[in-house]
Amino acid sequence: MIGEPAAVWWALLLAVGLGYLIVAYRSLAVWDEPGGExxxxxxxxIGLGALVGAAGLQLGDTHQWSLLSIFSETSVLLLPVLWAGFAARRAGANWLTRRRASLLTAGIVLATIEFRVAGALVRGTPESAQTFNLELVLAVTVPMMITYLFSSSLIVVGVALLVKQTLEYEHLPGTPxxxxxxxxxxxxxSTWLAxxxxxxxxxxNALIVMTMGYGVGFVGFALSYERYGLFAESAAAGTVGRNRVIATMDDxxxxxxxxxxVLDINPAATELFxxxxxxxxxRPIEAVVxxxxxxxxxxxxxxxxxxxxxxxxxxxxxxxTGPDGDHLGYSVVLRDVTERRNREQRLSVLNRVLRHNLRNEMSIVSGYADMLVDRGDKAVNDEIADEIAVTANELVELGEKARVVEELMAEPPTTSEETAIRVVASEVVEEIEEQSPDCEFDVQIPGDLTVGANPRVLRPIVxxxxxxxxxxxxxxxxxxxIRATxxxxxxxVSLTVVDNGPGIPDQEREVLESGDVTPLEHGSGLGLWVSKWGAKRLGGxxxxxxxxxxxxxxxxxxxxxxxxSAQASLATS
Incomplete structure (x- = not known):
């Protein structure tokens, strides 16, 4: 219980504690700013520490195991953790994560409790035995000594970070x-001095020291937020520009x-590879790529x-390079251009095939039309008319293939349900059999073989x-x-289609495999290109x-x- 002369100091300490809490409440407006929370x-x-400390003094709390005493000391010990975290967030150095801060907080609380328990045991030990009980002495001193030293180092680290950011960024005022x-x-x-x-x-006297320290602190704390605009400007964006942009790059x-x-890779590399x-x-870079x-x-x-x-x-x-220009290593940036190159390739193939085939086929139609005018033989005219019809149908089919390409690329690559490959292949074979009854088909696909591919993408490929x-x-x-395993x-899952025809010309096969459409020859259609682009669409x-x-x-x-993640990436093609 404090005496009457100290009542004024006690009231001031209570007022300061409430003042800290009011500023903390008002600062909720900048919760989302760097370091705001x-x-x-x-x-x-700080506010709760002041109120609890004042309550302990008023109640005459001298018992070291008191919950009030533990709470007051723990709140002060936690200040360095919050301070270091605040400084790190303000500077954009997010090494003090919430998980790490939680672990530090738990360690400090446990160390405080252990210190109080061990202290009670020492006080309960006869004085003659305390001198020789080294284990109890160590149990009292070592944990709290480590905690004090670590807390002090966090205070120094926080101050160093804020001084560094103020010196590095001229636009940031030092007053806040x-x-x-x-x-x-x-x-x-002031808590340690008290x-x-x-x-x-x-x-x-301890109350006076504590109240003066808290009072001076409150003036600085309130002015930093209310008058000097602590959160008006921040170096975090500049530091993030150097330290965090790479970590959040899609490349x-x-x-x-x-x-x-390899020294380091960013999260995009971790996810993609x-x-x-x-x-x-x-390890060598080949361990990644x-x-x-x-x-x-x-x-x-x-x-x-x-x-x-x-x-x-x-x-x-x-x-x-380092600050002195010395060579340190290399940075490798890999930009995914798959979708861009696929679009360029599709446009090139469609343009070349459509232009080439339209020109040639329409020349045939025009030539046959002239023959119809020049010849009066009905049998010959019928034959010419049939050729015109065949050529026109080929042009229609070419246009249909182009439409299939457009629809295939608009579909999402996967669906929520599994697709049975045998069902897809059997449906395709059934349709083609009607048009080609002389061809023998052999489908060898297990009925339970499924993939997560969208059937509207898989079907045109097959x-x-x-x-x-x-x-x-x-x-x-x-x-x-047709086999699949x-x-x-x-x-x-691999699906193989084997025929006993003449085979694909080497040059055309090389064009399809390389994607280089420059040597595309007459007679090359869109069918295999549809399958190639569809396979890429499915990540295959x-x-x-x-x-x-x-x-x-x-x-x-x-x-x-x-x-x-892969579905989202492929869905953007």
Whole structure:
């Protein structure tokens, strides 16, 4: 219980505590600003510490195990955690995450409780035995000594961060930073001084020291927010520009040293290539991507295998230098250009095929029309009319293929339900059989084999592969085999269409595989291009090979299922 002379100081301490709480409440308006929530937390912790400390003095609380005493001391010990977090957020250095702050808080609370328990045990030990009971002495001193030292280091770190940001950014005034530092350091320092004064003199002097420290601190804390506009400007954006933009980039970023060993990768690389920093740190860059640094530097576009299938990237390799210009390593930025190149390729193929075929086919129609005028023979005219009809139908089919391309690219790659491959293939075969009754079909697909692909995307892929195998088959007994299996250990389903026709010309196969449409020849249609683009749409691949003794083997490989991130990426094509 405090005496009458100290009542004024006690009332002032209560008023200061309430003042801190009021500023904390008002600062909720800047909760979303960098460090805003931690500024409110500082005001709350300091205000409650003052009120609880004043209550303990008024009640004559001298028992070291008292909940009031533990709460008061814990609130002061937590100030450095909140202070360091506030300074880090203001400077844009987000190393003190909520999880880490929670762990630090829990450690401080436990250390405080352990200190009180051990202290009670020491006081309960006979004085003659205390000298020799080293374990109890260590149990009292070591945990709190470590806690005090760590708390002090956090205070220093917070001050250093704010001083550094003020010096680095000339547009930031130093007054608000100095004021908020006083607002935190005043209560923190005065609390430790008050403990020493209480032990050396009396509680009244300790109350005076504590009230003066809290009072000076409150003036600084209130002015920093109410008058000096602490949250009017922040260096966080500038620091984030240096430290966080790379972490939030959609492009893949890999940093390697002079020996081409990986130092760091950003979250985009982690997600896309399904590796973590711990997995690849210290390993060659090939641990992340398929190519080495020299290949990346010399290539305009590289094909790399990712967690969502093969993708195309534009690599940019830059030299990383230190403050003195010394060479430290390289940064590699990989920009995913798959969708852009797919669009460019589709436009190029459609333009070339449509222009070329329209010109040639319409020349045929025009020539036959002239023949109809010149000839009066009905039999000949009927034959010419049939050729015109066939050519016109080919043009209609070409236009239909172009429409299929447009619709296929507009569909999402996956659906919520699994697609049975046998059902899709059987439906396609049934339709083609009506038009090609002489062709023998052999479908060997397990009934339970499914994929997560959208059937409206998968069906035109399969249909064009089977149609191509039938239309160009010149064998006496045309035959088409359709097989599908789940590749072991690869989480991939492969569908193979094998025919016994003449095979695809090497040049045309190379064009389809490379994507280079410059040498596209007369007679190349859109069917296999539809299948190729559809395969990419599903995160898969299409490969063509010669069959023995003759014919073509077309193999479609698609993921059995795609993770949500991959679905979102492919859905933007």
């Amino acid at each position: 931690l500024f409110s937390g500082l005001g709350l912790a 930073v100095a004021a908020v530092a006083v607002g935190v350091l005043g209560p923190w320092v 403990k020493q004064v209480a032990e050396m003199f009396d509680p009244t 893949t970023v890999i940093v390697v040293d002079d020996e081409r060993r 399904e590796v973590s920093v711990d997995d690849v740190a210290g 398929d190519d080495d640094l020299s290949a990346l530097r010399s290539s305009d576009v590289v094909d790399l295998v990712t967690g969502i299938g093969p993708r195309e990237f534009e690599p940019t390799v830059s030299t990383v 249909a064009n592969l089977i149609e191509n195998a039938v239309e160009h088959n010149d064998a006496a007994d045309p035959r088409v085999e 789940r590749e072991p250990g690869a989480e991939t 691949t299409l490969s063509l090979a010669a069959a023995e003794p003759r014919g073509t083997v077309a193999t479609l490989r698609v993921p059995e299922s795609l993770p949500p």
